[in-house]
Amino acid sequence: MHTHTAMSPSVPLQEMIRAIRSARTQCEERGVIQRECAAIRAQFRQADNGGRSHNLAKLLYVHMLGYPAHFGQMECVRMIASPRYSEKRVGYLGAMMLLDEKQDASLLITNSIKNDLSHSNQYVQSLALCTLACMGSAEMCRDLAPEIDRLLRASNSYIKKKAALCAVHIVRKVHELGELFVPAARSLLSEKNHGVLHGAVVLIIELCEQNPETLERFRKTVPDLVQIMKGLVLSGYSPEHDVAGISDPFLQVRILRLLRILGRNNEGASDSMNDLLAQVATNTDSTKTVGNAVLYETVLTVLDIKSESGLRVLAVNILGRFLLNNDRNIRYIAMTSLQKIVGTDHNAVQRHRGTIVDCLKDQDASVKRRALELSLALVSASNIRSMMKELLLFLSSCPPELRAHAASGIFNAAERYAPSQRWHIDTMLHVLITAGGDVRDETVPNLIQLITNASELHCYTVHKLYRALLLDISQQSLVQVACWCIGEYGDLLLKGDCQETEPVQVTEDDALDALETVLQSHMSSPATRGFALTATMKLSTRITDNVDRIRSIVSIYGSCIDVELQQRAVEYNALFRKYDHMRAAVLERMPVIEKNSPGHTNGESTGEAVKDVPTAKMKQGEPLLLQQPANQVCDLLDLLGGSEETLQPGPAVDCLVSGLSVHAAGTAGGDLLDLLGGFEPAELSPAPQVLAYDKGGVTLTLSCEKQSDTGLTVTLTASNSSDSDLSSFTLQAAVPKSVQLHMKAPSGDSLPARGTAKVTQMVVLNNPNKVNLKMRVRVSYTRQGSPFQDTVQIDSFPGLDAAGQ
């Protein structure tokens, strides 16, 4: 085992250790431990038998294995008070292991420590100092501080160095006692013994960090510190302190640390250490780690004080050299340091960009992480293209725990510095293809918004996404964006010719196949399937031959188990059957989404599920159906004839917002009936009512209220005096070209027989050119299964004069 004649081993201790180690199971080990602890306890109770230190040592071993040993605390106290050195030694060790300042027993050793601090034997003093510095409570520190100060001044080096670190502990525990040690700390700097010097430097660092005034006073020591350092750096070989050619690297690093603290924010002090730092930086041998440790500390100091620019450049260059070092530890710390200064010394760090980017390929995960951080910080408008190539390459092979961070860093960089829209879209698509599973939720709406804004690229984008979809439908974010685009720009996809990509023939069936594959795949999340279903529906107005296929897909999903999908399918079915005349309008091309507009955050108006908008997460199809007839009366042109009457649809986004916000307020997640019922149009009493229509038992009256010089609100009220109920009751309106029209949602769509309930609907008009106001209203309903339609023209409005003013 050991060849050196160390002190004789503790046989009882080693026997016990052997016994424990030979236990084959955890259970067996516990048995042995229990027996041993019982024996130990018995021994504690016995009188002094010369084996006490071995006994306590056994207990400490058991404690290290993780078993409870608090019953040994008092024994530690007793042992510390023993006159025997061997017992004191183990006693103090036990105290450091089993006691901390929170235990009551720790107070009991204060007296022993006090006595041992002035023991005639320095090794006993040493035990007390070590223990005090390890676990001294605030009271003990206060009590013994004067004694420590005495030892700092008048003892041998062996004791002084320990007393210095004791003082450090005391000052950390009781800040006010710092003042006590300032004089002693100052004078210790003239000691020659390295241990004492090191302790003194540590103590001064602690005093300066705690008290800015003390720091001011210690600034005067800078020349002394510089002298000491010079001695270490330029002196010849010193066997006692040499480590691979560096003389006492530990002391050098500590002094450099103190210099850093003293030179920070102070020109004078920084100036006086400038030459020394340059000397250390150039003279220190960097072939071994220990030399690099000193260089590293030097660099940190140079960068933290007010050093002159030449020295700063020297420091950054050292870091640059570190980046090329074979030792990955050195590469790692180089990058952490460069990261800290990439803001303040950006240009200096940029010079090493190539090396940093190479570190993206390092084997070590920590180095890779650092390289990623730095690379992202170094991206600028001038290097965006080349940097992005490297970052995308990195993304394709980077460790999984870094992917989310890399993806979001890439998105940020792309957003800030994208040289073109096409580049931006390509980059985002690339990320989705490579790491779609790791991107944040808002990536999907962000990318969609970007795509809608790049109108010249719609054809290119949809082709690219279609191709990506064919290759891989597992990346949900990519699939969602692809479905959305195919739905939205399906017409461009089918047209085939696209300037930016190779022409490829995509048939209607191809496109529908792709969407259906997504719909049916077990890899698709519910949200993704929602995207796919809506996209399929949208295609019904963009294709010509295969609408029936879409109809059947939609009707199949009408009985889907997933409630969300079922809801949509049912609504889309309704769009096919009852509201077919509106389908084109409902599904028409989206306007460009403005960033940060309400339409943007609410997602698409055609009813995609947007995960992060809970209040708007209601049955999206329905409110739209209620709103759309109000706005999109474009096809009335055909129906009503009369070329001078065109409509003024409000922007789809506007309408959606007002509709959604109204509905959201009242009915978050409510069902159709609530939505229909919950919307209360404002009553316009006591405005005069005029009968505008009366046929087949159905009457329509209207009243008006002037809102402004050009604004007018018309309320239409329908009633059914016949004997049969009417369903699917809707009103549509058209006005002269220059008049703006906005129809609010009707109160309902059923008119029960014998006038038991009415339907009201408000129409908001704005007549800026003050033309002659006329309105054509078309009435539609279903009576006993048969649809019915009629039209009436309203030429005069109550409350306005003949000219409609």
Place this chain on the structure above:
Amino acid sequence: MTHSMRFLLLFSRQGKLRLQKWFTPMSEREKKKIIRDMTTMVLARQPRSCNFLHWKDLKVIYKRYASLYFCLAIENQENELIALEVIHRYVELLDKYFGNVCELDIIFNFEKAYFILDEFLIGGEIQETSKQMVNRSIEASDMLQETMEEYMSKPAF
């Protein structure tokens, strides 16, 4: 209260603790948790990784010597490279004392491993930068122990 070093742990490749030195006061529960965390983190490291880890607000410097992992936690602003030298210095001291030190030496003479450590570090700081000085102190303390024991085992008149 900050110390340059927060704790030093030695453990085997199976995660068995061989030495624990805590430089700031901590409850038993906290210590147990830290030991669990450190052993898990360090043992999971790939062979050719760098020797530095981040854990909470600390840097953890670790190095494997034969079958033992040395794990030293330092403050965030401390110098990692010199921390590696601290670990290495301790290993050298153990090696000098035990002569070609191996894990078994530290298991069967754990208290001596602590005594040596306490001559090298105090309160989370280096107390002696000279290898020879530390060795001499340990030898002298051992001698003192022997002498006292001899003295005590002599029959009294």
